[in-house]
Amino acid sequence: MPPIALDGLLALALELADAAGEVIRPYFRKPLAVDDKADLTPVTIADRNAEQAMRALIGQRFPEHGIIGEEFGRVREDAEFVWTLDPIDGTKSFISGVPLFGTLIAVTRAGRPILGVIDQPISRERWVGVAGRTTTLNGSLVHCRVCPDLAAATLFATSPDMFERQDAAAFARVSSAVKLTRFGADCYAYGLLATGFIDLVLEAGLRPYDFCPMVPIIEGAGGVATNWRGAALDLASDGRALMTGDRRTHQAALALLGI
Numbered sequence: 514m515p516p517i518a519l520d521g522l523l524a525l526a527l528e529l530a531d532a533a534g535e536v537i538r539p540y541f542r543k544p545l546a547v548d549d550k551a552d553l554t555p556v557t558i559a560d561r562n563a564e565q566a567m568r569a570l571i572g573q574r575f576p577e578h579g580i581i582g583e584e585f586g587r588v589r590e591d592a593e594f595v596w597t598l599d600p601i602d603g604t605k606s607f608i609s610g611v612p613l614f615g616t617l618i619a620v621t622r623a624g625r626p627i628l629g630v631i632d633q634p635i636s637r638e639r640w641v642g643v644a645g646r647t648t649t650l651n652g653s654l655v656h657c658r659v660c661p662d663l664a665a666a667t668l669f670a671t672s673p674d675m676f677e678r679q680d681a682a683a684f685a686r687v688s689s690a691v692k693l694t695r696f697g698a699d700c701y702a703y704g705l706l707a708t709g710f711i712d713l714v715l716e717a718g719l720r721p722y723d724f725c726p727m728v729p730i731i732e733g734a735g736g737v738a739t740n741w742r743g744a745a746l747d748l749a750s751d752g753r754a755l756m757t758g759d760r761r762t763h764q765a766a767l768a769l770l771g772i
């Protein structure tokens with residue numbers, strides 16, 4: 514893909530993150546109504562309005578592109594370029610006043626993520642990953658850290674509740690092999706992985722808007738991003754994701770998952 518075309522997508526992705534942040538910030542740590550969706554996960558006016566703002570910008574700039582969003586579903590999902598949008602990944606953190614949520618934006622081409630953004634609108638930290646380029650945090654290059662042995666690794670997942678039946682057993686095998694297991698950082702954990710503060714993120718039950726932004730970010734920081742079988746992640750993936758900063762750690766975790 515020509516760099517100039519990729520730069521145009523990146524410029525719009527950054528504009529989307531700015532727009533979402535402007536919507537979200539006034540609602541943080543303020544009284545607001547919280548509704549329950551059909552799956553009993555919470556949603557607020559901040560989630561909805563932020564996604565609507567991003568969708569409007571995409572429609573103005575690239576009306577032929579597809580969109581998969583958490584709050585307003587799918588349009589033109591068979592397009593060559595499809596955007597995935599999660600206006601507030603970590604709504605439970607957001608409504609609890611915990612600044613570990615983030616806006617997630619990705620662009621996929623033929624199903625494969627080629628651009629990703631994690632934007633934390635309160636701390637104003639922004640990780641950006643673009644295929645073939647080094648990942649940045651607020652414009653500075655970042656890299657995953659070396660960790661050749663699971664016994665020295667720090668593992669993150671959003672919640673133990675995301676693992677059921679055989680997935681729970683598989684997660685337990687990896688968790689028991691690492692030095693430290695932590696929960697509750699939502700998308701922020703992937704930023705920590707890309708910046709070299711933790712060593713792996715292992716999750717299940719994800720949707721494309723949850724994991725697609727992470728692929729270019731982690732790969733661009735020198736890490737590895739796959740499903741639990743070691744295959745590349747794309748729009749059709751089953752929602753199980755394993756992302757690590759060191760390929761040796763990745764191989765060891767895959768062996769323990771045994772999927």
